[in-house]
Amino acid sequence: MKNLILTTAALALTAGMAMADTVRMGTEGAYPPYNFINDAGEIDGFERELGDELCKRAELDCEWVKNDWDSIIPNLVSGNYDTIAAGMSITDERDEVIDFTQDYFPPTASAYVATSDAADVTGGVVAAQTSTIQAGHVAESGATLVEFATPEETIAAVRNGEADAVLADRDYLAPLVEESGGELLFIGDPVPLGGGIGMGLRESDGELRGKFDAAITSMKADGSLNEMLKKWFGEETATYGTDGTVVTN
Amino acid sequence: MFSYCADPDTLGTFRWFSCYLTNGVHWSFYLSFIKVLALLAVTAPVALGFGFAGAMAARSHVPPLSWLGKAYIAIVRGVPDIAFFLFFVIALDQGFEWIRHKVLCPEWTDPIRQGNDFLVCQAAKLPLGTSPEWVHETYGFFLAVITFSIVFGAFAANVLFGGMRAVPHAQLETAEAYGMTRRQTFWRVLVPQMWVYALPGLSNLWMVLIKATPLLFLLGIEDIVYWARELGGTKTSKFTQYPHGDWRMWYFLFLLIFYLGMTRVSELGLERVMRRLAHGQATSAGELLRKETTA
Numbered sequence: 001m002k003n004l005i006l007t008t009a010a011l012a013l014t015a016g017m018a019m020a021d022t023v024r025m026g027t028e029g030a031y032p033p034y035n036f037i038n039d040a041g042e043i044d045g046f047e048r049e050l051g052d053e054l055c056k057r058a059e060l061d062c063e064w065v066k067n068d069w070d071s072i073i074p075n076l077v078s079g080n081y082d083t084i085a086a087g088m089s090i091t092d093e094r095d096e097v098i099d100f101t102q103d104y105f106p107p108t109a110s111a112y113v114a115t116s117d118a119a120d121v122t123g124g125v126v127a128a129q130t131s132t133i134q135a136g137h138v139a140e141s142g143a144t145l146v147e148f149a150t151p152e153e154t155i156a157a158v159r160n161g162e163a164d165a166v167l168a169d170r171d172y173l174a175p176l177v178e179e180s181g182g183e184l185l186f187i188g189d190p191v192p193l194g195g196g197i198g199m200g201l202r203e204s205d206g207e208l209r210g211k212f213d214a215a216i217t218s219m220k221a222d223g224s225l226n227e228m229l230k231k232w233f234g235e236e237t238a239t240y241g242t243d244g245t246v247v248t249n
Numbered sequence: 250m251f252s253y254c255a256d257p258d259t260l261g262t263f264r265w266f267s268c269y270l271t272n273g274v275h276w277s278f279y280l281s282f283i284k285v286l287a288l289l290a291v292t293a294p295v296a297l298g299f300g301f302a303g304a305m306a307a308r309s310h311v312p313p314l315s316w317l318g319k320a321y322i323a324i325v326r327g328v329p330d331i332a333f334f335l336f337f338v339i340a341l342d343q344g345f346e347w348i349r350h351k352v353l354c355p356e357w358t359d360p361i362r363q364g365n366d367f368l369v370c371q372a373a374k375l376p377l378g379t380s381p382e383w384v385h386e387t388y389g390f391f392l393a394v395i396t397f398s399i400v401f402g403a404f405a406a407n408v409l410f411g412g413m414r415a416v417p418h419a420q421l422e423t424a425e426a427y428g429m430t431r432r433q434t435f436w437r438v439l440v441p442q443m444w445v446y447a448l449p450g451l452s453n454l455w456m457v458l459i460k461a462t463p464l465l466f467l468l469g470i471e472d473i474v475y476w477a478r479e480l481g482g483t484k485t486s487k488f489t490q491y492p493h494g495d496w497r498m499w500y501f502l503f504l505l506i507f508y509l510g511m512t513r514v515s516e517l518g519l520e521r522v523m524r525r526l527a528h529g530q531a532t533s534a535g536e537l538l539r540k541e542t543t544a
Contacts, residue, residue: 022379024385029479030479030482032485032487032488033487033488036488037274037479038273038274038488038489039272039273039274039489039490039491040272040273040274041272041273041274041275041276041277042273044488045488063382065382065385065469066469066471067469068466068467068469070335070467071335071467074335074339075339075469077365077366077367078339078342078343078367079346079366079367079368079369079374080342080469097365098365150478150482152478152482152483152495152497155483155495156495156497159495175485175487175488176483176485178485179485179486179492202365202366202368203363203364203365203366204363204364204366204368205366
């Protein structure tokens, strides 16, 4: 009897180990359309839909986790979740700490938004979210950088006059500008920044990275990634050719 | 929630708000109040325990123990909270996993630290990779309680240490003269009398603790301030059925009322405790109580 219990316990244990481990996907949940919290309180957005599809193709069991942007990389490397899908641009600095899959979003155009045409984006005060490529760009551009923890606060800073302009991904800013009733407007030309957006993984997780890479390749090849891009970012957005090259429209 | 909520665009103001305030994301907001209150209810006694142990260690006659107590008080009080919350929690979590790794996977040969990565075997993961989300959340909550308790325990230890020293020395000498051992003196004379000196400091700590909960989001727990910021932020019609401008002010106003309410309730409670503790004490408050009852 005792033996029986032991065997079943051992079986249950090994079965648990053989079962596909859940892949925990970390995201910020505050950067529409990439990722945000919907009315039902769930994580939604381009990356949610994309991530779920990638998991399906890679035959992984995925679960979404929210984490603050500031501590999103430390929590990944210490193993609290396994991937970052949070509109994170692939940069050399980040690549030293974590690994990225190939980009699933073409190199993004960032843009300046201000309340008037006259805003000085190279000599004035410009807001950006902390630890983003935009913040790095503003710091180098000669403007005075003011950093905020969330994207929402960067917009508020422009609205209340604390900053002359904000630099962020154009796709994040577009719906806000559209619905501001003329209060906010794009100024200057879009600034191309970063090497596209990819999924961040631990450097030691080569196998998982391979799976996601293959899934992204297959989505690029059959055009389903382009459909998703168009659904979330509009018809004008840059897409991928079947061989993975970027097509700008 | 209500049947008429299917198309919020067509609703009048009152109905719109009745739908808006009862959608899923708002329930998460309301739930976070319970989460924060639960955290306070658990953390306060645990932190007091840490503080008591720290103060006892600090005033111990055994030098290593006393150094340990004093080092705990000095180091934790000196490290900024945000640094503590960012790094200590990750270190604590890794510490647990490291111990489990050593016990559960002795045959593992790869190094645990590979560059920036921290790698333990699957069986040592805390919580296990296969466990459902609520286990992860409970574990996060548990880490939060420990971290808060250690931080606030250090401050409480300092307060209690001071409270213990404030007890008139004559009381202790009298106890000794009656032949009490050091242990008896501590538990029967010193501890019952020190609370009245420690309480003002402890009540301060309680107030700070109530307001420190936004640090929770660093641990991945969504507290009330996180939700207020998230819900109050500008919402465009593309991503929600309830678009609105920057309403953070109203949400934070609500939080302000909540926090002020908490402060008021705490004040009333602490006042009662203080009155109770002052009873029969050789302090001016105790004297006042004595006069009240005899008059």
